[in-house]
Amino acid sequence: xxxxxxxxxxxxxxxxxxxxxxxxxxxxxxxxxxxxxxxxxxxxxxxxxxxxxxxxxxxxxxxxxxxxxxxxxxxxxxxxxxxxxxxxxxxxxxxxxxxxxxxxxxxxxxxxxxxxxxxxxxxxxxxxxxxxxxxxxxxxxxxxxxxxxxxxxxxxxxxxxxxxxxxxxxxxxxxxxxxxxxxxxxxxxxxxxxxxxxxxxxxxxxxxxxxxxxxxxxxxxxxxxxxxxxxxxxxxxxxxxxxxxxxxx
Amino acid sequence: xxxxxxxxxxxxxxxxxxxxxxxxxxxxxxxxxxxxxxxxxxxxxxxxxxxxxxxxxxxxxxxxxxxxxxxxxxxxxxxxxxxxxxxxxxxxxxxxxxxxxxxxxxxxxxxxxxxxxxxxx
Numbered sequence: 357x358x359x360x361x362x363x364x365x366x367x368x369x370x371x372x373x374x375x376x377x378x379x380x381x382x383x384x385x386x387x388x389x390x391x392x393x394x395x396x397x398x399x400x401x402x403x404x405x406x407x408x409x410x411x412x413x414x415x416x417x418x419x420x421x422x423x424x425x426x427x428x429x430x431x432x433x434x435x436x437x438x439x440x441x442x443x444x445x446x447x448x449x450x451x452x453x454x455x456x457x458x459x460x461x462x463x464x465x466x467x468x469x470x471x472x473x474x475x476x477x478x479x480x481x482x483x484x485x486x487x488x489x490x491x492x493x494x495x496x497x498x499x500x501x502x503x504x505x506x507x508x509x510x511x512x513x514x515x516x517x518x519x520x521x522x523x524x525x526x527x528x529x530x531x532x533x534x535x536x537x538x539x540x541x542x543x544x545x546x547x548x549x550x551x552x553x554x555x556x557x558x559x560x561x562x563x564x565x566x567x568x569x570x571x572x573x574x575x576x577x578x579x580x581x582x583x584x585x586x587x588x589x590x591x592x593x594x595x596x597x598x599x600x601x602x603x604x605x
Numbered sequence: 606x607x608x609x610x611x612x613x614x615x616x617x618x619x620x621x622x623x624x625x626x627x628x629x630x631x632x633x634x635x636x637x638x639x640x641x642x643x644x645x646x647x648x649x650x651x652x653x654x655x656x657x658x659x660x661x662x663x664x665x666x667x668x669x670x671x672x673x674x675x676x677x678x679x680x681x682x683x684x685x686x687x688x689x690x691x692x693x694x695x696x697x698x699x700x701x702x703x704x705x706x707x708x709x710x711x712x713x714x715x716x717x718x719x720x721x722x723x724x725x726x
Contacts, residue, residue, distance in 0.1 A: 435639055512698075515698055516698055516701045516702050516705060517702075517705075519670060519673060519674055519677070519695075519698055519699055519701075520670060520702040520705045520706050522673055522677075523666075523669040523670045523672075523673040523699075523702055523703070523706060524669070524706075526669035526672060526673055527665045527666045527706065530665045530668065530669055531662060531665040534661065534665065535658075535661055584658055585658075588658070588662070
C-alpha cells in the first residue's frame with residue numbers, strides 16, 4: 357500500500373542464501389550497509405587522493421570530519437583516548453552515511469533498525485568493558501563505587517550504578533533507532549497527507565499546501581537529525597571509552 | 606609553499622638536514638600544543654543541541670533504565686522461580702537507574718562518578 361508509513365522499513369530478500377538451515381540472505385539492509393561502507397570509503401579515499409597542502413573542497417570536507425571527531429574524542433578522553441580514534445571515526449562515518457543514504461526517497465534506512473544500532477552499541481560497551489578490564493584489571497570496578505556515599509546505602513547505590521551502566525547500550529541503540537524511525541514515519545505520514553488531500557479536488561489541493569510545507573521543513577529537520585545522531589553516538593561512545601580509560605574519578 | 610617538496614639535486618644532503626631540523630621544531634611545537642590541549646579548561650562547555658534532541662536523549666536514558674531493570678527482574682524470576690519479587694525489586698532499581706541516567710544526561714549531577722553524559726573533570 358502506498359501510504360503505509362511502515363512499509364519502508366520492511367526487510368526484503370534480494371539474493372536468498374541459506375547455509376545449513378541458517379538464513380544468510382542478502383537483503384535490502386545488507387545492500388544499504390554495503391552502500392554505506394562504499395560511500396564512506398569512496399568519500400574519504402577520493403577526497404584525499406590529491407593530498408594537496410592547500411586542500412581542495414572535497415579534501416577539506418574530509419579533513420573537517422576528521423578534525424571534528426578527533427577533537428570530540430580528545431576533549432572527552434584526552435590524548436590517551438586517541439588510540440580509539442579509528443573505532444569512533446568508523447562508527448561516526450557509518451552512521452552518518454547510513455543516515456544520509458536513508459534520506460533518498462525509496463531508499464532503505466539501515467539505522468532505523470534496532471538490530472543494527474544495538475549491534476553497534478553492544479560493540480561499544482564490550483570494548484569499554486574489555487579495555488577497562490585489560491588496562492585497570494580489578495580497578496575497573498571502581499566505576500560502580502561512587503565516593504563519599506554512606507556504607508549503609510552503598511550496596512543499593514552500587515546496584516543502581518551497575519544497572520545504569522548496563523542500560524547504556526540500550527539507551528545508545530534506542531536513541532539512534534527511535535530518532536531515525538520516528539523521523540521517517542513522520543515524513544511519510546505528512547507526505548501521504550499531500551497526495552491524499554490533493555486527490556479530493558480543488559479544496560483538497562488548497563488544503564494540501566500546509567502538509568507540503570511541513571514535509572519540506574521536516575526533510576530539512578531530518579538532515580539535521582541524521583548528522584546530529586551520528587555525532588551524539590560518537591560523543592557518547594567517547595564518553596564511555598573515557599570511563600574505560602579513567603574509571604576512578 | 607617552499608616546504609612542499611625537497612628539491613632534488615646536489616643540495617639534497619643540506620636539504621635533508623634542514624628538513625630534519627624543521628621536523629624537530631614542529632614536533633616540539635606540537636608537543637606544546639598537545640600538553641595545552643590536555644589541560645584545557647574548555648572541557649565543560651556542552652555543545653548546543655536543539656530541544657527535541659535533548660528530549661529524545663533524556664527519554665531514551667530513562668526508558669533504558671526501566672526496561673533493563675524490568676528485563677533483568679523478569680529473567681531472574683524465570684531462572685530462580687522467585688516470581689514476582691525479582692520483577693518488583695529490579696523494576697524499582699531500574700527506575701532509580703533510569704532517573705540517574707536522565708539526571709546525568711541533563712547535567713544535574715556534576716560531582717560523582719562519570720555517567721552517560723558527564724564530562725570528565
